Amino acid sequence: xxxxxxxxxxxxxxxxxxxxxAACGTSKSSDNGGSSEPKLDNKALDSVVNASDQKGGxxxxxxxxxxxxxxxxxxxxxxxxxxxxxxxWRTLVMNKTAPGxxxxxxxxxxxxxxxxxSDGGKTWTYTIQSGLKFEDGTPFTSKDIAYAVxxxxxxxxxxxxxxxxxxxxxWPASYKGPxxxxxxxxxxxxxxxxxxxxxxxxxxQPFAEFDNLASLPATAPVPAAKDxxxxxxxxxxxxxxxxxxxxxxxxxxxxLVRNPNWDASTDPNxxxxxxxxxxxxxxxxxxxxNQIISGxxxxxxxxxxxxxxxxxxxxxxxELSARSDNPVIAREWYTQIIGTxxxxxxxxxxxxxxxxxxxxxxQNAYGGKFAGGEIATTVLPPxxxxxxxxxxxxxxxxxxxxxxxxxxxxxxxxxxxGFSTTIGYRSSRDKEKKVAEAFQQSLGKxxxxxxxKPMPDDTYTSELxxxxxxxxxxxxxxxxxxxxxxxxxxxGYLAQIVDSRTINPEGGSPNFAIRVPEVDKLVDQLxxxxxxxxxxxxxxxxxxxxxxxxxxxxxxxxxxxxxxGKDLTNVFLNDAFGYYDYTxxxxxx
Amino acid sequence: xVSYIIRRLLAAIGxxxxxxxxxxxxxxxxxxxxGATPESMAARYVGKSPNPGQLKAAAESLGFNDPVPVQxxxxxxxxxxxxxxxxxxxxxxxxxxxxxxxxRTSQPVLPMIEKRFPVTLSLAVGAxxxxxxxxxxxxxxxxxxxxxxxxxxxxxxxxAGVSLPIFWTGLVSLAFFSYNLGWTPPGASYTPLTENxxxxxxxxxxxxxxxxxxxxxxxxxxxRAGMLETMGEDYIRTARAKGLPxxxxxxxxxxxxxxxxxxxxxxxxxxLLIGGAVLTETVFGLPGLGQLAIQSTKNNDLPPVxxxxxxxxIFVALxxxxxxxxxxxxxxxxxxx
Numbered sequence: 001x002x003x004x005x006x007x008x009x010x011x012x013x014x015x016x017x018x019x020x021x022a023a024c025g026t027s028k029s030s031d032n033g034g035s036s037e038p039k040l041d042n043k044a045l046d047s048v049v050n051a052s053d054q055k056g057g058x059x060x061x062x063x064x065x066x067x068x069x070x071x072x073x074x075x076x077x078x079x080x081x082x083x084x085x086x087x088x089w090r091t092l093v094m095n096k097t098a099p100g101x102x103x104x105x106x107x108x109x110x111x112x113x114x115x116x117x118s119d120g121g122k123t124w125t126y127t128i129q130s131g132l133k134f135e136d137g138t139p140f141t142s143k144d145i146a147y148a149v150x151x152x153x154x155x156x157x158x159x160x161x162x163x164x165x166x167x168x169x170x171w172p173a174s175y176k177g178p179x180x181x182x183x184x185x186x187x188x189x190x191x192x193x194x195x196x197x198x199x200x201x202x203x204x205q206p207f208a209e210f211d212n213l214a215s216l217p218a219t220a221p222v223p224a225a226k227d228x229x230x231x232x233x234x235x236x237x238x239x240x241x242x243x244x245x246x247x248x249x250x251x252x253x254x255x256l257v258r259n260p261n262w263d264a265s266t267d268p269n270x271x272x273x274x275x276x277x278x279x280x281x282x283x284x285x286x287x288x289x290n291q292i293i294s295g296x297x298x299x300x301x302x303x304x305x306x307x308x309x310x311x312x313x314x315x316x317x318x319e320l321s322a323r324s325d326n327p328v329i330a331r332e333w334y335t336q337i338i339g340t341x342x343x344x345x346x347x348x349x350x351x352x353x354x355x356x357x358x359x360x361x362x363q364n365a366y367g368g369k370f371a372g373g374e375i376a377t378t379v380l381p382p383x384x385x386x387x388x389x390x391x392x393x394x395x396x397x398x399x400x401x402x403x404x405x406x407x408x409x410x411x412x413x414x415x416x417x418g419f420s421t422t423i424g425y426r427s428s429r430d431k432e433k434k435v436a437e438a439f440q441q442s443l444g445k446x447x448x449x450x451x452x453k454p455m456p457d458d459t460y461t462s463e464l465x466x467x468x469x470x471x472x473x474x475x476x477x478x479x480x481x482x483x484x485x486x487x488x489x490x491x492g493y494l495a496q497i498v499d500s501r502t503i504n505p506e507g508g509s510p511n512f513a514i515r516v517p518e519v520d521k522l523v524d525q526l527x528x529x530x531x532x533x534x535x536x537x538x539x540x541x542x543x544x545x546x547x548x549x550x551x552x553x554x555x556x557x558x559x560x561x562x563x564x565g566k567d568l569t570n571v572f573l574n575d576a577f578g579y580y581d582y583t584x585x586x587x588x589x
Numbered sequence: 590x591v592s593y594i595i596r597r598l599l600a601a602i603g604x605x606x607x608x609x610x611x612x613x614x615x616x617x618x619x620x621x622x623x624g625a626t627p628e629s630m631a632a633r634y635v636g637k638s639p640n641p642g643q644l645k646a647a648a649e650s651l652g653f654n655d656p657v658p659v660q661x662x663x664x665x666x667x668x669x670x671x672x673x674x675x676x677x678x679x680x681x682x683x684x685x686x687x688x689x690x691x692x693r694t695s696q697p698v699l700p701m702i703e704k705r706f707p708v709t710l711s712l713a714v715g716a717x718x719x720x721x722x723x724x725x726x727x728x729x730x731x732x733x734x735x736x737x738x739x740x741x742x743x744x745x746x747x748x749a750g751v752s753l754p755i756f757w758t759g760l761v762s763l764a765f766f767s768y769n770l771g772w773t774p775p776g777a778s779y780t781p782l783t784e785n786x787x788x789x790x791x792x793x794x795x796x797x798x799x800x801x802x803x804x805x806x807x808x809x810x811x812x813r814a815g816m817l818e819t820m821g822e823d824y825i826r827t828a829r830a831k832g833l834p835x836x837x838x839x840x841x842x843x844x845x846x847x848x849x850x851x852x853x854x855x856x857x858x859x860x861l862l863i864g865g866a867v868l869t870e871t872v873f874g875l876p877g878l879g880q881l882a883i884q885s886t887k888n889n890d891l892p893p894v895x896x897x898x899x900x901x902x903i904f905v906a907l908x909x910x911x912x913x914x915x916x917x918x919x920x921x922x923x924x925x926x
Binding site: 229251 | 625632635642647677777881
């Protein structure tokens with residue numbers, strides 16, 4: 001009995017201690033206006049926070065986990081890699097280092113001006129500045145850029161980067177890149193370098209947005225003599241204001257130090273404020289948030305926002321929310337409605353799905369409006385030129401779904417009692433699982449029975465949702481998905497996800513569903529239209545056509561809660577990346 | 590004794606080969622049974638929206654077009670005799686023991702292991718010293734003071750130590766000691782011992798204690814149970830009756846006997862830790878073998894996973910062998926058998 005009383009006392013003390021701890025925690029963290037809606041600073045979305053030209057200090061950048069792909073400019077496809085990489089590479093042109101939408105503007109970098117097109121947009125010529133040097137002091141020329149672009153053709157060696165140059169330039173039929181083709185192979189049908197400061201690209205088809213391709217890391221010069229193929233990632237030779245000190249490791253990171261052979265007078269785009277940038281990889285994501293909160297790290301390189309564990313703390317603390325931003329990024333989480341799977345071949349059945357689904361449930365599946373995103377009503381997210389705030393199906397006005405309209409649509413499509421179909425999602429993605437469950441719940445209310453099918457991530461696009469025959473054979477009528485642009489224009493965003501000609505019978509296309517001949521024609525127009533304003537109009541038309549044909553349930557425009565390091569200066573979000581501009585950042589001294 | 594050691598070593602090699610075959614089969618055969626093609630497997634390692642030509646080239650360069658037994662043979666051959674790999678600009682010779690090249694980063698695996706092994710070894714050795722000292726000491730005192738306040742407190746603490754998951758204790762200890770008090774450096778601050786011993790110890794102190802807390806709890810309970818059993822034996826009573834000092838009775842006769850099962854467990858635990866303390870390394874951002882294993886598994890990157898599995902298997906086998914040999918030192922009955 002004595003022992004029982006003792007245990008009870010101990011338990012009481014433990015409960016009291018926990019309660020006290022919880023109370024202390026609450027009082028410390030809920031200092032952002034009690035139960036009212038959290039107010040994030042958001043100043044870095046369209047202006048420079050802590051503007052400064054003061055040089056010096058060490059910028060500490062961390063990443064939860066290993067580097068996504070490679071540090072080699074010819075072998076990288078991650079947005080954060082393209083953003084950070086501009087510290088050690090320079091490309092023909094680049095996105096302006098400026099806040100918000102200003103960052104979408106392309107400005108010359110190595111080149112003296114933007115590209116000049118001829119031959120109806122099939123030929124693009126760039127003149128480059130003279131006297132520019134690699135980190136070892138060797139001058140680089142247009143030939144080093146041609147070499148850099150040509151090596152991206154060899155996807156057996158450089159597997160991970162985009163294949164735009166390999167696909168669009170008019171390479172000789174037998175050309176396999178500099179590693180496997182003869183040393184002096186004639187590639188003049190694709191790239192010419194008539195002199196050291198001129199480079200000419202020849203395309204198979206006209207392409208109006210070639211300047212966007214010229215801003216890709218693949219145009220960063222690579223010295224052929226120093227190219228080590230697959231090993232080049234360990235020390236890519238710098239052309240930018242910083243260079244890697246020794247080697248950089250995709251698992252642990254490295255240190256960027258000042259490049260003595262970078263000439264600031266040739267580069268008005270980069271301030272190069274810190275003396276050194278420490279890139280630390282392999283951190284635990286929750287710990288990285290804690291380090292940014294405490295000031296031990298300055299930036300989370302991934303730029304995808306704080307983890308769920310730190311989110312309440314950031315939203316509720318005045319100090320933390322005052323250094324937080326909540327951008328809508330150029331990415332949308334959506335669900336494709338597969339028109340080849342019966343009865344979704346009927347547009348009214350597809351519309352029934354859209355009406356029945358609860359937009360709020362979709363939003364909640366991704367973590368709500370701060371960490372998840374805004375309810376989407378279009379294919380294009382707001383950051384892309386051509387986005388128009390339209391709402392074909394009244395999704396914002398009816399956040400819980402529209403049962404009566406859904407039932408009407410079902411009657412029109414000859415399925416008044418509903419039907420049954422399967423939804424696929426990527427099994428490792430908990431948010432996509434929640435979306436699938438939300439579809440099951442919402443659509444169940446109008447008689448549409450949804451079977452949920454988790455699918456492996458790595459074959460999702462290549463063999464499952466991306467393979468037309470699989471979808472039909474397995475009656476998969478819905479596929480949860482998401483998309484971000486390689487560059488933020490209508491073509492950059494839409495071309496791969498709405499053009500029916502990208503659908504490959506063998507699988508692999510991110511377009512699982514959209515087959516609208518008028519859309520294909522508009523994509524062709526988009527590719528060659530030289531006027532940016534007109535391209536935006538065409539993008540709007542494409543968006544509206546896809547929505548009218550009900551091939552996409554738009555889900556949410558992605559958002560993230562980004563936390564700025566305590567001592568950062570010159571911070572702003574560049575809409576070209578959806579991250580803080582990593583070339584502009586400085587450190588308080 | 591020598592033939593015994595040789596037999597055990599040969600058995601260990603057999604175990605390692607079987608384990609590597611199983612790992613290989615899990616990686617290749619299961620996707621194949623699910624209908625994967627060389628191109629679809631290569632799709633895991635190429636950028637977004639690859640074209641068919643890219644996939645074909647990647648599948649070829651990764652060797653996925655060869656039958657699985659041939660791929661296994663290439664790996665085994667590399668391990669024993671080395672192999673040559675085309676990295677684009679040159680043909681690299683990967684000397685034996687060649688553990689292959691990462692599918693994702695195209696970098697050789699052996700240097701990765703060489704770089705990460707000291708981190709894991711530092712973590713494992715430091716933590717092991719703490720948990721053995723702490724666990725055994727607490728276990729002995731608890732057994733000798735059975736039912737006392739110390740015993741109850743220590744066993745409650747041990748229960749908590751075993752129950753609390755390391756990702757929780759790790760993150761909480763980092764938040765408290767590093768970010769609130771500033772006593773220890775933040776996560777991912779590892780400095781090699783050869784570079785700066787003080788910083789090395791400073792960065793590892795919290796991971797050592799966190800990891801040791803988990804193990805010392807188990808060891809304290811084990812030691813206590815073993816000691817309670819041993820101290821009730823007839824030969825302990827005899828030792829006391831002979832007038833031996835209590836210290837000798839406890840340490841020489843009691844503890845020595847109670848240590849045998851602990852040594853067995855220690856061999857397994859330590860061997861497994863050398864293969865990577867996955868959670869501890871992940872939470873504290875330590876670039877060791879455990880972190881490599883978890884990152885590579887996430888990325889479907891077989892060669893580094895295979896290398897870590899191989900090292901773990903080797904060390905578990907080796908530690909077991911050492912433990913068996915130590916039995917003879919601790920327990921005279923083994924020697925006489």
